[in-house]
Amino acid sequence: MSSSSRPSDVPRPGRGRRGSPTFRLRVGLLLIAVVLSFFGARLLQLQGLDPNSYAEMATAKDVRDVVLPAQRGDILDRNGVALAGSVSGRMILADPLRTTADAPAIATLLADELDVDYFETLEQLRRPESRYEYIARRVPASDARDVLDRIKKAGFKGIWTENEPIRDYPAGDVAANLIGFMGTDEPLAGFERTFDAHLSGKDGRNRYTQGNGYRVPLAENSIVKPTNGHDLTTTLDRDLQWYTQKVLAQTVEDYRAKSGVAVVQDVRTGELLAVADAPTFDANDHLAADPDDLGSRALSDVFEPGSVQKVLTAAALVDAGKVTARTRIKVPAQLRRQDRPINDWFNHGVLKLTMAGVIAKSSNIGTVLAADQIGKRKLSSYLTDFGLGQRTDVGARGEAKGLLPNASQMTSQNKDRIVFGQSLSVNAVQMTAAINTIANGGVRVSPSLVKGSATMEDGTLVGTDHATSSRVVSEQAARETMLMMERVVDPEVGVAQRARVPQYRVAGKTGTAQRVDEDCACYDGSFSLSFGGFAPADDPRFTVYVVIHAPGVDGGGGSVAGPAFAKIMARALAHYSVPPTGSEPNQVPVEW
Amino acid sequence: MSSPAVQLRSRVSSFGEAAVEKARLTVVPVNRGRAPRVPFIVLVSALAIVGVVGLLLFNTSLQQASFTEAKLTEQASAMVDREETLRMQLDDLRDPQRIAGEAEKMGMVIPAAPAFLRLDGTVVGEPRPATPEDKLRIRPKPRTVPADLRPRVNVVKVRADRADRADRADRAERRADRSAEVEGSD
Numbered sequence: 001m002s003s004s005s006r007p008s009d010v011p012r013p014g015r016g017r018r019g020s021p022t023f024r025l026r027v028g029l030l031l032i033a034v035v036l037s038f039f040g041a042r043l044l045q046l047q048g049l050d051p052n053s054y055a056e057m058a059t060a061k062d063v064r065d066v067v068l069p070a071q072r073g074d075i076l077d078r079n080g081v082a083l084a085g086s087v088s089g090r091m092i093l094a095d096p097l098r099t100t101a102d103a104p105a106i107a108t109l110l111a112d113e114l115d116v117d118y119f120e121t122l123e124q125l126r127r128p129e130s131r132y133e134y135i136a137r138r139v140p141a142s143d144a145r146d147v148l149d150r151i152k153k154a155g156f157k158g159i160w161t162e163n164e165p166i167r168d169y170p171a172g173d174v175a176a177n178l179i180g181f182m183g184t185d186e187p188l189a190g191f192e193r194t195f196d197a198h199l200s201g202k203d204g205r206n207r208y209t210q211g212n213g214y215r216v217p218l219a220e221n222s223i224v225k226p227t228n229g230h231d232l233t234t235t236l237d238r239d240l241q242w243y244t245q246k247v248l249a250q251t252v253e254d255y256r257a258k259s260g261v262a263v264v265q266d267v268r269t270g271e272l273l274a275v276a277d278a279p280t281f282d283a284n285d286h287l288a289a290d291p292d293d294l295g296s297r298a299l300s301d302v303f304e305p306g307s308v309q310k311v312l313t314a315a316a317l318v319d320a321g322k323v324t325a326r327t328r329i330k331v332p333a334q335l336r337r338q339d340r341p342i343n344d345w346f347n348h349g350v351l352k353l354t355m356a357g358v359i360a361k362s363s364n365i366g367t368v369l370a371a372d373q374i375g376k377r378k379l380s381s382y383l384t385d386f387g388l389g390q391r392t393d394v395g396a397r398g399e400a401k402g403l404l405p406n407a408s409q410m411t412s413q414n415k416d417r418i419v420f421g422q423s424l425s426v427n428a429v430q431m432t433a434a435i436n437t438i439a440n441g442g443v444r445v446s447p448s449l450v451k452g453s454a455t456m457e458d459g460t461l462v463g464t465d466h467a468t469s470s471r472v473v474s475e476q477a478a479r480e481t482m483l484m485m486e487r488v489v490d491p492e493v494g495v496a497q498r499a500r501v502p503q504y505r506v507a508g509k510t511g512t513a514q515r516v517d518e519d520c521a522c523y524d525g526s527f528s529l530s531f532g533g534f535a536p537a538d539d540p541r542f543t544v545y546v547v548i549h550a551p552g553v554d555g556g557g558g559s560v561a562g563p564a565f566a567k568i569m570a571r572a573l574a575h576y577s578v579p580p581t582g583s584e585p586n587q588v589p590v591e592w
Numbered sequence: 593m594s595s596p597a598v599q600l601r602s603r604v605s606s607f608g609e610a611a612v613e614k615a616r617l618t619v620v621p622v623n624r625g626r627a628p629r630v631p632f633i634v635l636v637s638a639l640a641i642v643g644v645v646g647l648l649l650f651n652t653s654l655q656q657a658s659f660t661e662a663k664l665t666e667q668a669s670a671m672v673d674r675e676e677t678l679r680m681q682l683d684d685l686r687d688p689q690r691i692a693g694e695a696e697k698m699g700m701v702i703p704a705a706p707a708f709l710r711l712d713g714t715v716v717g718e719p720r721p722a723t724p725e726d727k728l729r730i731r732p733k734p735r736t737v738p739a740d741l742r743p744r745v746n747v748v749k750v751r752a753d754r755a756d757r758a759d760r761a762d763r764a765e766r767r768a769d770r771s772a773e774v775e776g777s778d
Contacts, residue, residue, distance in 0.1 A: 082683055087676045117751070140680065141673035170683030214662050217654035242688035243702070243728070250729045502705040503717045567704070567728075574706035579716045 062209050063220060069165060070201030073229035075179050075191055077238040078271070078451060082170055084179050084192065084283070089166035090144035092135040098158030099125040106156050110135060113147045135159070138166045167192075169283035174242045175234070176283040177296040178275055178396060178449065188286075189294055191232060194397050198454050201229035233451040235271035235464065240264060243571050244274040248546070251564040252278040256552030258526075261298045261428040262564065264572055265436050267540045270445030270467055272394065273572065275299075275429065299396040302403070302425040303549065306513025307362045307557065308435070308532045309421030313371055314359055315438055315481040316382035319473035322373040325356040325483045325588045335365045339413050342368055345512065345556070357590030360487035360494045362510060364420045371419040377407040379415060385472040386434040387444060388426055394449040395462040402426040421513055428547055431532060435509075436543040438485070439534035442478035445469045482507045483586050486537050488558075493590045496558030499531050501570045503580045507540075508533020508565065510557030515550060526550035531561035535569050536581045542572045692730045701727045 046054060075084035092114070099106055103125040111118035114136045124133040139147075144161050151159050167182040180190015187193040204226030209219035244262050252260040264274040277297045281289030317323045331351040335342040344363050351363070358366030371379065383389070389404030402425045405414055417423035426434075429447055437444040450463040473481075485507035491497040496510045510531050517524035532545040546561040546568065553560075572578075684690070704726045707717035 081686070085680065085683060087680045088673060111751075140677040142670065142677040145670055145673060166680075168680050168683070170680070171687050172689060174688065214655075215658050217658045239688055242692075246692075246728055246730055249732065253729075253732060504705075570705050571702065574703070577706075577708070579708045582716070 062211060062216070064206075064208055064210050066206045066208075068204035068206055068223075068226045069163065070203050070226035071228040072165070072167070072201065073199040073231040075199070076231055076233045077175075077236050077241070078234065078273070079237065080233070081238050083175055083234070083236070083238060085168050085170065087166045087168050088141045089138050089164050090141055090161040091137045091164040092139055092144060092147065092159065092161050094125055094133045094135050095158040095160075096125055096127045096130045096133055099156070102156050105154070106151065106159065109150060109154065109156075110147065113150065114139060114143070138164060140166065171238060171242065172282045172284060173280045174238055174245065175236050175275070176281055176286075177277040177294070177298075178234075178236070179283060180294075180397075181283045181286045190296070190397060191234070191395065194395060194456050195232050195450075195454050196457070199229045199232055202227040232454060235266075235273065235449055235451050236275070237273045237575070240572055240575055241274040241276065244276040244568050245278070245280060247564050247567045247571075248276045248278045249280070251546075251548060251560065255548060255555065255560055257548045258550035259297055259301070260546070260548045261301070262546045262568060263298055263428050263432040263544070264568060265432050265447060265543045265545075267436055267439045267534060267543055268445070269464070270433065270436065270447050270469070271451075271464060272429065272432075272447050272449050273542070274568075275449070295398055296396050298428040299392070299394070299399040300427070301549075302400045302427050303515065303528045303547065304422050304424065304513040305426050305431050306421040306511035306528065306530060307364075308431065308509045308511035308530055308545075309424075310359055310362065310367050310419070311438060311481060311485060311509045311532075312383060312386050312388075312434055313367055313379070313419040314355065314484055315442075315473045315477055316379060317355075317370055317374060318480045319382070319442075319477035320374055320378060323355045323370055325354065325480050327355040327370070328592045329353055329355060329358055329366050329369055331358070331363050331366045331369070335368060337368075337413065337416055342416065352592050354589055354592060356484040356487050356588045357493070359484040359509065360490065360590050362488075362495055367420045368416045371415070376410045376412070376415050379419070380404070380407040380410060382472065383418075383424075385444065385470065386437055387430055387446075388424065388434060390430075392427075392429050392433060392447050393460055393462055394429060394447050395454065395456060396449065400427055402430060421511060425516075428545060431530075432543055432545040435532040435534065435545060437472050438478050438481050439507075439540035439543050440478075441475045442471055442473040443469050444472050482537055482540075483588050485509055485533060486585055487588060487590055489533075490585065494558075495556070496531060496562045498559060499533065499562035499565045501535055501566050501573065504535045504569075504573060505537035505581060505583065505585050506533055506535045506566075506569065507537040508562075510562065511547075512556045529555060529557045529560040531557045531565040533565060533569075535573060536578065537585070538581050538583055541576065541578045542569060544569045544572065689730065692728075696727075696730065 069088070072086040074082045074086065077083055092110070094106075103122055107118050107122040107125055110116055110121050116136050121135060124135060127133060139161075148159070148161060169176065169179070169181070176190075178190055180192040180194075181188055182192055187196045187199075192199065204224045206221075206223045208221040209216045215221065244264060248260045248262045251257070260276075260278040262274065262276040263272060265272050275296065275298045277293075279290070279293045281293050286294060314323070318325075329352075331344075331348070331353050333347070333349055342364055344365055346361075351357075351361075351366075353361065353363060353366050355366075355370060357363075358370065383404055389402055391399050391401040393399070404424050405418070410418070414423050433444060433447045436447075446468045448462065448464045448467050453461055453463040453465040455461055486505060488494045488496050488509055489500045489506050491500070496508065499508050499510075500506055508531055511529070513528045513530070514523040515526045515528050516522065517526075526549075528547055528549050529551060530545065530547040532543070534540040534543040544565050546564045548560050548564075551560055701722040701724065703722040705717065705720075707715055707719035709715055
């Protein structure tokens with residue numbers, strides 16, 4: 001504008017140097033086009049040809065996807081004491097390529113801090129052509145942290161940790177046969193496996209962007225919180241379980257027996273306070289155990305109950321109105337029946353025993369004669385009601401339901417033997433629940449091992465919430481049976497005075513049964529010695545059943561299983577502060 | 593540019609100078625008072641600087657918080673780990689087997705039959721001292737082998753590579769002591 005007033009002859013400064021505007025414009029445009037076409041080409045390369053790989057590379061570099069492990073539920077005893085618990089742990093790993101140089105120093109440090117052997121570790125740290133060595137497994141996280149801190153401080157390289165949850169069984173072998181154990185990744189046995197869905201939670205995830213080890217604020221960050229597993233509360237009492245196991249182990253050891261089982265049941269609720277197996281194993285070190293010992297024999301082993309069965313026969317007879325404790329029975333020296341003669345365990349002439357005497361002296365002949373008054377059908381129905389031949393469904397794995405021939409399968413020879421406890425098989429918990437029926441005034445309470453409710457692997461609901469009770473025999477019949485059982489432990493007339501608990505009235509029954517060998521399916525000459533009973537007899541609180549399989553010494557249920565029964569019963573009564581009732585044991589006559 | 597105007601002027605001079613003068617359009621002179629530029633530039637720069645610095649500070653504080661978060665998270669998880677380990681050690685110490693072992697060392701035995709003291713002073717049951725016969729064997733008997741079969745023992749003392757349960761409990765105890773010390777010194 002101001003140039004309009006300028007004289008035309010004045011030459012413009014710099015016109016010659018810059019060239020014409022059109023030229024400059026074109027050159028500029030060309031340059032811009034060249035640069036932009038580079039950009040375009042790069043854009044095409046990034047977005048058009050292979051967009052995902054770049055996105056992935058960026059993600060891999062900066063985005064971390066971390067699994068937030070869910071805590072596995074604890075397995076607790078009835079008082080909330082942990083029988084199995086989870087602790088976060090680490091495995092300690094080494095890269096020998098980087099540790100070889102400092103191997104002795106690192107090995108010293110590791111051997112000092114952890115449960116590892118110096119020489120073994122040293123060898124691992126120097127192993128040629130290896131880049132991954134397990135130095136220690138299942139180290140508690142805080143210990144691993146301490147070790148790593150010390151290694152870092154000392155400036156050593158090539159040692160790192162990875163997550164590895166630890167399942168700890170603080171009481172070792174206590175209830176190990178029921179609780180089971182965990183393998184490296186999954187539960188392998190017992191409740192751990194049966195109730196895995198209940199115990200295990202659901203892992204969460206956290207996805208976030210990081211730079212140099214730190215979270216980048218305002219960048220991607222998403223969290224799915226882990227859902228922790230539920231605790232499983234059992235009806236077991238850890239201390240009583242421990243004591244029962246020790247008494248049982250001592251008995252099995254002293255009598256050089258093959259195995260043994262002891263069960264303690266609460267009379268009123270049917271809750272199992274202790275289910276002991278011998279031999280047992282340490283759940284923290286299951287690999288050291290014999291695989292045969294890992295399950296629960298109390299539920300998976302069936303055996304012929306022997307004379308303890310007479311209690312059920314007697315209760316059925318009393319309930320059917322056929323006998324009372326005072327019914328007189330003439331017992332011959334031998335009883336000739338269809339296929340073979342029936343004998344008693346002791347030689348005798350003709351005995352004049354009452355029904356109480358038959359039980360107190362454990363006479364097979366007397367029992368068979370008394371049971372002649374009841375039919376096969378009726379007997380079978382009573383025994384079914386007592387729970388024989390059916391699974392108890394307490395939640396244990398691999399429960400065997402035993403064998404109770406039904407009325408149509410039962411021959412009269414069968415029946416004769418069944419009334420004194422042969423030719424049928426039971427598991428120990430079944431039998432405990434059956435004896436408990438007498439203790440509980442004739443009402444059978446289904447046994448339980450789980451407090452509340454839990455779902456088994458196969459969908460069965462188990463637990464105290466699902467316990468059922470049903471009347472099997474009348475209260476009067478149960479009482480009459482109790483009177484007979486009390487005579488068993490009488491020091492003068494009974495066969496099992498060693499099963500007595502000082503100051504308490506105890507009712508019980510011995511059992512000495514021939515054992516069936518599984519291979520030949522015949523009696524192999526060994527015996528199962530047992531004692532089942534309850535106390536206080538006039539106001540029962542606990543039912544205890546002890547079975548010792550194939551002892552290496554001669555003996556009967558009273559002398560082998562009796563003392564173990566007495567110890568366990570005394571401990572249970574003391575532990576739960578059950579005072580003696582103060583009444584005197586009954587004196588029903590055993591002879592006439 | 594000025595020469596055609598001169599020609600035009602000479603051509604239309606007959607219409608009279610005044611008319612031409614009247615008809616000629618002129619641009620209204622720009623006469624806006626020039627606002628002082630400096631305050632504006634200062635304002636804009638100040639805004640820009642405050643914005644940039646603010647953003648920087650905000651970012652820094654966020655990043656700082658992220659560092660703190662990382663540190664605290666680490667501290668929290670270390671403490672959770674410590675708590676879990678201590679709880680496990682406590683559970684190990686409560687192992688009935690260990691307690692029974694300790695009690696046995698002190699010469700205690702579990703009584704065979706209990707006696708009860710009622711609130712009114714009467715005693716139910718017969719109190720009697722526990723005897724060594726009541727003793728429960730809490731560990732399996734060592735295996736006995738005939739003397740001829742027993743290998744000659746050459747004792748070499750080395751560090752145990754695998755601690756058994758009792759040893760583990762001892763360790764737990766030791767560890768608990770140690771961590772108590774650490775806690776104390778903190």
